[in-house]
Amino acid sequence: QVQLQESGPGLVKPSQTLSLTCNVSGGSVNSGGFYWTWIRQHPGKGLEWIGYMSDTGSLYYNPSLRSRLSIAVDTSTNQFSLRLSSVTAADAAVYYCAACGYTGARYSMDYWGQGTVVTVSS
Amino acid sequence: DIQLTQSPSSLSASVGDRVTITCRASESVTKYLNWYLQQPGKAPALLMYGVSTLHRGVPSRFSGSGSGTEFTLTITSLRPEDVGTYYCQQSFSTVYTFGQGTKLEIK
Numbered sequence: 001q002v003q004l005q006e007s008g009p010g011l012v013k014p015s016q017t018l019s020l021t022c023n024v025s026g027g028s029v030n031s032g033g034f035y036w037t038w039i040r041q042h043p044g045k046g047l048e049w050i051g052y053m054s055d056t057g058s059l060y061y062n063p064s065l066r067s068r069l070s071i072a073v074d075t076s077t078n079q080f081s082l083r084l085s086s087v088t089a090a091d092a093a094v095y096y097c098a099a100c101g102y103t104g105a106r107y108s109m110d111y112w113g114q115g116t117v118v119t120v121s122s
Numbered sequence: 123d124i125q126l127t128q129s130p131s132s133l134s135a136s137v138g139d140r141v142t143i144t145c146r147a148s149e150s151v152t153k154y155l156n157w158y159l160q161q162p163g164k165a166p167a168l169l170m171y172g173v174s175t176l177h178r179g180v181p182s183r184f185s186g187s188g189s190g191t192e193f194t195l196t197i198t199s200l201r202p203e204d205v206g207t208y209y210c211q212q213s214f215s216t217v218y219t220f221g222q223g224t225k226l227e228i229k
Binding site: 046047048049060062063096100105106107108109110112113114115 | 123153154156158160164165166167168171172175177207209211213216217218219220221222223
């Protein structure tokens with residue numbers, strides 16, 4: 001069973017770049033079967049899909065974040081990452097990494113990390 | 123983007139009750155509709171995918187139905203561990219979206 005664990009700084013200054021990493025265990029990021037996904041949840045709010053990298057390297061981003069967002073997979077460390085530039089207070093949230101499993105009939109976030117809290121403050 | 127609207131936004135029910143949550147899509151998502159439960163203080167977890175297929179380990183008191191733009195999640199006999207917020211999510215579009223959530227409490 002795939003297990004995911006987010007890591008990264010919990011505090012980021014406004015206008016700086018948020019960088020988070022998701023460590024994957026129990027599976028390989030280049031073995032296929034999953035799209036490596038980021039999702040966030042603002043305090044007391046619902047879930048917002050950020051984007052994912054597919055197993056073929058295709059990138060799909062939330063249009064509202066596309067200009068500031070980068071998702072990458074590192075096969076040497078079995079991790080994937082998120083970089084969000086020019087952060088503001090609106091980017092403060094719990095960030096989750098997830099493994100989106102797919103078959104011909106479905107795409108769903110089968111596995112989730114526990115989440116990491118990101119605060120934006122000077 | 124495809125908008126998903128859940129109803130109700132919150133509900134309170136008794137142990138053993140039958141509970142139904144509805145998710146409506148702004149356009150057809152065919153069968154690409156998933157449900158998640160976020161228990162208090164935890165990360166969300168997949169309940170079912172493809173409208174009605176239970177994820178491994180999910181008890182059979184959960185069921186899903188629907189197609190196109192209207193979907194339902196039903197819990198046939200509510201248990202205390204079912205409390206939390208339920209989210210629907212569509213993966214028909216390459217831009218995934220979630221419903222706003224339905225918070226379920228025990229009376």
